[in-house]
Amino acid sequence: MRLTKRLAVGVALSIFSYQLFADTSVVSDEQKATAAQLMESALESDLGFDIVESLTTEIGPRLGGSEAEKRARDWGVKLGKKLGFDKVSIEEFTMPFWDRGHLHISLNTPYQQALYGTALGGAAPSEKSIQTEVVYFRDIHALSEVKPGELAGKIAFVDGDLLVKSQTGAGYGQANQRRRKGWQYAERGNARALVVRSVGSDSRRFPHTGMMSKDGDKWASIPVIAISNPDADHLRRLHNLGKPLSLTLHSESKWKGDVSSGNVILDLVGSEKPEEIVLIGGHLDSWDLGTGAVDDGAGIAITTAAAALISKLPKRPKRTIRVVMFGAEEVGLLGAFAYAKQHEDNLHNHVVATESDFGAQTIWQLVSNVNPEATLLIDEIAKVISPLGIVRGGSDVPGGGPDIIPLVEQGVPTIRLNQNGRDYFDLHHTPDDTLDKIDPDELAQNIAAYAATIYLIADSDVVLKK
Numbered sequence: 256m257r258l259t260k261r262l263a264v265g266v267a268l269s270i271f272s273y274q275l276f277a278d279t280s281v282v283s284d285e286q287k288a289t290a291a292q293l294m295e296s297a298l299e300s301d302l303g304f305d306i307v308e309s310l311t312t313e314i315g316p317r318l319g320g321s322e323a324e325k326r327a328r329d330w331g332v333k334l335g336k337k338l339g340f341d342k343v344s345i346e347e348f349t350m351p352f353w354d355r356g357h358l359h360i361s362l363n364t365p366y367q368q369a370l371y372g373t374a375l376g377g378a379a380p381s382e383k384s385i386q387t388e389v390v391y392f393r394d395i396h397a398l399s400e401v402k403p404g405e406l407a408g409k410i411a412f413v414d415g416d417l418l419v420k421s422q423t424g425a426g427y428g429q430a431n432q433r434r435r436k437g438w439q440y441a442e443r444g445n446a447r448a449l450v451v452r453s454v455g456s457d458s459r460r461f462p463h464t465g466m467m468s469k470d471g472d473k474w475a476s477i478p479v480i481a482i483s484n485p486d487a488d489h490l491r492r493l494h495n496l497g498k499p500l501s502l503t504l505h506s507e508s509k510w511k512g513d514v515s516s517g518n519v520i521l522d523l524v525g526s527e528k529p530e531e532i533v534l535i536g537g538h539l540d541s542w543d544l545g546t547g548a549v550d551d552g553a554g555i556a557i558t559t560a561a562a563a564l565i566s567k568l569p570k571r572p573k574r575t576i577r578v579v580m581f582g583a584e585e586v587g588l589l590g591a592f593a594y595a596k597q598h599e600d601n602l603h604n605h606v607v608a609t610e611s612d613f614g615a616q617t618i619w620q621l622v623s624n625v626n627p628e629a630t631l632l633i634d635e636i637a638k639v640i641s642p643l644g645i646v647r648g649g650s651d652v653p654g655g656g657p658d659i660i661p662l663v664e665q666g667v668p669t670i671r672l673n674q675n676g677r678d679y680f681d682l683h684h685t686p687d688d689t690l691d692k693i694d695p696d697e698l699a700q701n702i703a704a705y706a707a708t709i710y711l712i713a714d715s716d717v718v719l720k721k
């Protein structure tokens with residue numbers, strides 16, 4: 256509890272300091288004191304951890320479109336009602352369902368050895384077992400130069416490098432190109448399958464799954480398998496010794512037709528401007544290898560708990576606070592696009608939107624993308640949450656989180672409370688994404704920051720739209 260205690264002292268001092276300084280124009284002393292009290296309550300509360308423990312334990316892995324994701328929606332509705340949200344609903348949409356199925360992958364030449372791999376989202380099955388020669392590519396650039404038919408009858412392996420651990424997650428987007436687009440080059444070469452080095456910063460034998468990109472309307476027609484970083488290192492060393500490599504591979508992953516998914520919506524209705532919506536959320540679905548604690552049970556817990564703490568105030572803030580538990584994010588932001596479509600006539604009433612989807616480590620920075628007058632409001636909020644160890648970042652930073660992308664495209668302003676992502680890509684999309692990786696104190700710091708920030712925006716009259 257050391258972190259929480261240290262932060263609680265800082266927050267208590269900040270309440271005292273509000274009584275010493277004059278009122279500012281955009282945030283009143285009373286609002287600042289309420290925000291500080293919210294932070295204190297959040298740091299003392301176990302609600303967030305209880306939520307992510309319940310989701311990961313009672314529901315477990317919840318792949319977009321699966322029966323488990325349906326159970327997660329029912330769980331979300333029950334939770335929203337129990338916590339006293341004013342309106343709780345599910346907004347359904349239809350999506351294609353991809354199923355992982357069973358995979359066998361092993362080294363065959365120069366000797367037999369099991370490899371730890373997993374299919375990438377959208378991959379096709381192998382039909383029968385493939386046993387064939389491997390063509391090694393040092394990185395995605397080398398693979399992108401493949402000539403038509405050059406890989407006929409063979410398996411392509413695209414290597415790369417371990418992600419460098421960083422607070423911001425920089426480098427992930429670039430490294431991820433081999434996961435997203437590698438199959439398109441392998442298919443051009445007429446390869447029978449593609450194997451890729453997992454996109455992650457860990458040296459454990461856990462493969463990292465993740466969705467591939469479509470090429471226009473087309474998904475991969477070959478199996479595409481990510482192997483763990485140590486297995487990729489091993490293949491690289493064998494290749495460097497000049498050894499011919501062959502693999503045995505059998506994958507059952509495939510598309511299984513349309514199913515229904517949905518977004519769970521929890522509203523705290525505003526007391527003065529109920530039509531104006533401050534949107535926060537996370538995604539309810541997860542990959543199926545772990546229990547989706549860090550990605551994104553944490554985001555669900557952080558945003559739901561923050562709103563639940565605000566709901567305990569004597570009076571609702573002026574604007575509506577909406578928690579969206581987005582469905583089917585991992586498999587292509589499908590819940591996000593469905594939400595934007597279903598609410599297209601009302602997006603002008605969305606005051607601001609932000610998502611928590613970068614794990615559960617401490618928040619260190621607040622960034623925004625709002626108009627100049629509203630930037631002053633965000634500056635003030637940054638001062639209020641600074642005792643939590645959070646600094647003010649850029650005021651012109653696009654983003655808000657993956658599920659917010661379709662809203663940004665429609666002009667909805669964003670803020671983002673950036674988490675320390677140093678360990679995020681050790682766990683991301685692996686079987687190792689489980690509850691034990693979440694530090695309750697760090698989670699509570701997140702909830703404190705969200706509660707104060709969202710309360711101050713929801714109780715403000717400042718227009719954030721650019």
Ligand SMILES: [Zn+2]
Pocket residue numbers: 538550551584612
């Ligand atoms: Zn996520």
